[in-house]
Structures are given as C-alpha cells and as structure tokens.
Amino acid sequence: MLRRLLLPFAALVALPAIAAENISTFTLENGLEAVVIEDHRAPVVVHMLWYKAGAADEPPGVSGVAHFLEHLLFKATDKLEAGEFSAIVEANGGSDNAFTSQDYTGYFQRVAADRLGLMMEMEANRMRNIRLTEEDITTERDVILEERAQRTDSDPGALFAEQRTAAQYISHPYGTPIIGWRHEMEQLDMDDVLDFYETFYAPNAAILIVAGDVDPVEVEELAKQHYGPLEPTPGLAERQRPQDPPQLVERRLVFEDERASQPYVIRTYLAPERDSGDQKTAAALAVLADILGGSSATSVFGKALELENPKAVYTSAFYRGLNYDDTTFGLVIVPTPDVSLQEAEDAMDAVVAQFIEDGVDPDQLDRIKGQIRASEVYAQDDVGGLARRYGTALTSGLTIEDVQAWPDILQAVTEEDIIAAAKMVFDRDKAVTGWFRKPSETAEVTQ
C-alpha cells in the first residue's frame, strides 16, 4: 500500500540469475540503460525505473531529501495532476509504488502487459517535469515526519540500528539514515528537492527494467518513443561519496530503552561489497553468512548456541553484498533469559573462533550450494524478483555480466575461501558492537 523505504538490515541470500536467453538489454542514445526479462506465462508486466541516486548521494545537511522526493514524484507534473499517476495505474487494474535506499531510488508498476506504453509515457513524463507547490512540500513533509515517527521513533530497535550505523561510518553518508534525521527533515524545502531532482532524475542516471509478457523489440521501440526524447544531465560523473578514514579501533554502544523487552547483541564488521569483475570475496562472505547463521537447525551458530548448549533463542549472520560502497557483515545473538549480554557475546565469539579453527563442514557446504542451484529454478517463478535483482545490481556499480556470473562464482567458493574470508572480515578493530536492553540491566556494563 505504502511508498516504502528499503532498509539495509537483514541480508538476503543472493540468488543466481535465470537462463540468459530470457534476458536482453539495450541502451538509448541519451544514456538510459534497459534490461528486458521475458516471462510469457501470464499477460502481465512489471515496469521499473531505477535512478542511480539514493540517500547516500544527498548533499550534507539535507538528509532525507532523496526519500522526500520519491514521495513528491506522485504529485503533479506538467501533464498530470497530483495523485493522477497512481489513479491511472489503478484504473487500469495495476498497482504501483516506489522505494528509496542508500544507493538507488526506484519506481514500479505491475499491470496488464498491453498497458506498458502508458506506464512508460507517464514515468518518462515525471522524470523531468514535476510541478510542485509549496503546499505539496508542507503537507508531504508532515507525511514523511509521520513515517519517521512510525518506522523509527516508535521502534527502539530501529533507533538502535540508526545509532549503530552512525557509529559505523564517520565520513561516509551511509552513516545517515535514509529517512533522514528529524531536525534536518523538518527544514527540507523546495530548493533542496529540486536540486536533487534536476541532478539525478535524468536518462543517463536511470535504469529501465521491463519484466513479463513482452517482446524485447517492442519494448525497445516503446522506450525510444517515450524515454528517447529526454535530455540527459550534462557532465554527470560516476558517483564519488566521501570515504571513511581507516577504522583503528572497535566502537561499542549500549542502547537502553524502557520498551526493550528482549535484549540482544549485534556486531557489524566493515566488509567489501560485490565489485564489478571482482566478486569472489563477496561470494565467500555470502556463503559464510549462510554457514554461520543461515538456519537455526543446521548453521554453526544455531547448532552451537541454540541446540547443543542453549544460550540463545535466536542467532543470525548476515551480509549485504549489493552495495555501491563498503558494506558490513553482521552477527546477532538474542540470549535466553538466564544468559547475560556479556556471556552471549563471549559465547558467540568463541563459536566464531572455533569455526575458524575447525574449518567448514563439507556436507553443509554441499547442501548450501545445492540450495543455491535450486533457487535458480524457484526464481523463474518470480519475475518481479528477477527485475529487482537486476535493478539493485545495476545501481550498485555492477554490470549485467556480473549478475549472470554470480551463480557460478558462488558455486566455485571453496572451504579455504570461506575460512580466508572469515579471517579477513572478523577484525574487531573494524567492528561496531551494540548491546540493546532495558535500563534496569545497567549492572552488566562492568562485568
């Protein structure tokens, strides 16, 4: 129902691409890149437009403007009244929405395949022609402040995550929340919005993804017709965000909130992301996350901490490889009531150390690789998911070739690669460790 944020919290196991023959690509003269994914099982199409601009591309002091703009793109253009975009989609039986992350902003519609041209016509129109009023700014700013209240301020776990992320990045904008800091959101104005819009909402910063019951030749014709006439932003270079200085020491936080019913420990380590032409380390980290924390019943953490000698009600390991800049590898332990946060953290560290010493269980690695292979079959049933995979990758600095090479790179990961990746990533000097609990448990700090 709602325009949503995509929050980089839990990592997904990266799925491999489907057979390349279902996928084709083209690039328009104005720089718009396009991917077409064919699926003719139902007369439906997903039309997505992704901009290579997210919260991390905002100038300092206007946090939240990328997401604010995303909301405002549903207001008026030179040809559409406020709200008319969604109304037309719905009147055609479709659904539409949008999302903002650190690295991208995306808009999509899901609709009967014969309406693709109309969707392109409207999406191309709002790329360069929004017409905002001061009232739009005032009212919609209230909406995003309510959104922040609902998603962040009312949720101590979300506030904690925001503080941890801010601790992880000193200079890099990933330390600023996508929704924005409240005091900066309150000041966002028309100029802030239009500056961002005019820079990044351009064909040479956009990726078009069309997935469903379509003919790639016709898609290219329609794209030329609707997106082709749009002017690119001149001189738009590859994105360069401020980079962090080397992290020299672990950063630790204790976050206390009366609403914190279930205490837990979470640690995130700085980690490399998937880089174009160089995804081997990322693949090892992705498999490592699955081995350590993929399933309560069979993962290293689950077996050691939940089953054999229960100290935890929940454990997990996560890694988000699809990122434009440096990412994180995370570990979580939610202790049983009789186990302190310090004991839980120590137990988790002991399991990691033991794992590095023992090495990878080859049966477990085989099963994980088998599941990755099978996920190729299951993924063909979800054309929208495939569209998102390409959109995320292409706005994170990867190429179509990188996406299609990923399954084979995952299959090639060895036990040695995984242990080497673990030794590399588990460096406490590159970590942020957070404790989450009620205020009454302060005695534990000195344990």
Added chain:
Amino acid sequence: MIRFVLTACVFALVSLPARAIDIQEVTSPGGITAWLVEEHSIPFAALEIRFKGGASLDRDGKRGAINLMTGLIEEGAGDLDATAFAAAREALAASYGFDVRDDAFSISAQFLTENRSDALALLKLALTEPRFDDAAIARIKSQIISVIGSDSKDPDKIASNTAARLNWGDHPYGSDSNGTIESVSALTRDDVVSAFNDVLAKDRIYVGAVGDITAEELGAILDDLLGGLPEKGAPMPQQAEYLQSGGITVVPFDTPQSVAIFGHEGIERHDPDFFPAYVMNQVLGAGGFGSRLMEEVREKRGLTYGIGSYLVPKDYGYLYLGQVASSNDRIAKAIDVIRDEWARLAAEGVSEEELVVAKKYLTGAYPLRFDGNSQIASILAGMQMDDLPIDYADTRNDKVNAVTLDDIKRVAARLLRPDDLHFVVVGQPQGLESTN
C-alpha cells in the same frame, strides 16, 4: 493532462481475460479432493494444504498449544532429530512452511520435480511421526515467550490484542494465538500431542496444487501424504459474539506516535451484500492512494503515513476494521476525520465516478493475483475453504461489475455505523480519553 486521461480511457477498454487459469478438481483414489493447476514450464511444484479450525481449536486453559505445535512440526520426525531433519530438507532444496491463523492451519510446500518423491516422503514423516522432543519443546517455548515479551512493548500489537479482547471477550478470537507467558510456560508434551491430533485431521482438509505435476501424480501423492491422518479432529469453535460498542479506549504507552485500531461489526463472506460491501470498502479505505481515508487523512492533511480499512470476515465472527498511526498531538484530529468519512459514506454512498474507478481497479487487479505457483496454490485452497465454486475465478469479476450505486447505498447504510465505531488508541494521545 487531457492526453493522459484519454489514453487511459482507451486502454481501459481492453482488459485481461478473467479466466487466467485452468483449474481441475482431482479426487484421489482414497477420496481426498484437491484443486490443481498444471504448469509444466518450470520443474517444480507448490502444494498448499489447509486444515480448517486453526488456532481457535486451542483447548480451555491451553492457549498457545496449537501455535507451539506448529513451531515444532519441523523440529524432528521419525529417526531424525531437528538438525538431521533440516539437513535432509536442505539437501533436497525443498521448503515446507507451517503456519497457523485463527481459522486455519496451513502447510505451504515447494519441491523440485527431480526429487519430488523424496521431498514428499520427508514431509510425510513430519506429518505422521513428529517427535516433539522435550528439548525442542523447551527451545521453541523460549522463542515464543521472547516474542510475547516483545509484542507486549509493541504499540501495534498492544492495539490489536486490546481490540481483539474488547471485541470478542473469552472466544478464541479475543486473545493472541501465541498464548500468554503463563499459558505457554505451563504447556506439556501431552498438550502438544493433543493439539496435533485436534488440528490435523482428514475431515477438514483443503488442498491446492500448482506446477509441474499431473492429476494422476497428485492423486497418488494425496493418499500417500495425508491418507494416514486421523479421520476426525476437534469440534469446530462456537460462533463468536461481538461485545464492543462505540467509543474510545486509550492504552497509555510512552511513545511519540499513537496507533489506533478502529472498527465495528462487519459482514459475513456469504452475505448477499458482501460484494457491494467489498466494492464500497475499496472506495472508503482499501484503495491505496485513491481511497477516501488516504486522501483525507494523508494526502490533504498530512496526518499520517498510512491508513487503511478492511473487511475481516472470519469463519465465526465478522469485523470491519481500520488502522492509523499519527503523532500524539494529531491523532485526535485524525480520528475526527475518520468519523466524518464514515458518516459521509453511510449517508451519501459513493459517486458514479468512484464506483467506476473502484470496479476498474478490482477487476483489473484480480488476474494479477495469480502470480506464481505458491500464490496460486494458496488461492486455490482459500477458495475451497470459502466454499466457492471451481469456476469462481471466471465469475468473480462479473459479481464486482454487477454492483450498483443503490447496492452500495443500501449496504453503506446497513454496515457503516459511525456511532458504533470504537477506537483503541495506544500512545499518549492529546485530547483523547477513554469512554465507558
């Protein structure tokens, strides 16, 4: 603007065929019925098995037993402990989801064609020889208790649990199916076994299957997988009596934004006026950005990030509910707007244009639901549980299109009762107090 409107109208004349799928009824040699859609282009299948009754079959004093049992089914079966069972499932790259709601227990399985018989044999083991080991019971109990503790500090959960209690009292609909910390702590292995036998029985099975599987193959699978279950389960729950009246209940909670759940009694799924009510609610609060509530509360006034209303026709009781979140100093205003919109629609019905737009959306969106093997399998099981005919997918849009302005006016006057609206508000709302 004019150009777009014209384009939209031209396009709107074309519509997806309502008959997007070909559903077969399959009856196994042993007498178990399923609905099947064959789809052989991808080598896997999805199977949805539902058992009517669900968490509402918890025995007196054993609230949470069925939920606990649901969490334990995959925690070991036959000779396999929890780890060995999970390892076997992973090796097959199959997935089995077990879930329970107020009116149904469900199994959602996906499996590859290449190892289908092994994947189903493993699922059968879980359904016929679950171990319910003491260690697994203790572990899953502690997870559930952790969830109950977190829910007790979550404004949304506090609101929904409070509303349920006030609406339905002692009926199972009136309490959280997770149970309470006390009730879950007291559950024994015998309670789990009773819950299993109460819920998973042949007299209440509904099956949907979609994917790379034939009718003949499915028939044999149904008998093998489900034939060994007991014939009869626990008696179905009693009809629930709606106990709430109009007003406001404030649950004080220290949070910057108030959450409100509001509503009153709703309408039965088989009521002759269900479709008019459904179309009416599309206009009032279900229609995303086009709905009146979204327009008035969010788009015009910026009072919320999200608001919606929903018909909730459960098997033994019917609600018409909505939800909104708004800052503590603005929630009272949001509630005023909601009441006004409720009253306006009750008095005036909807406009011709609103009706046309709602029908276009509902009829156009319906075929888009049939998206993926698992989703279709779930729809097939749901249609059978709702006692709908096998050609329902072909006629459903006709039922939507048949709704007239007079139908909506009639059902709005009957269904929308602004004075009966009860708001449960969790937070520190300014200018709002509980009524009695």
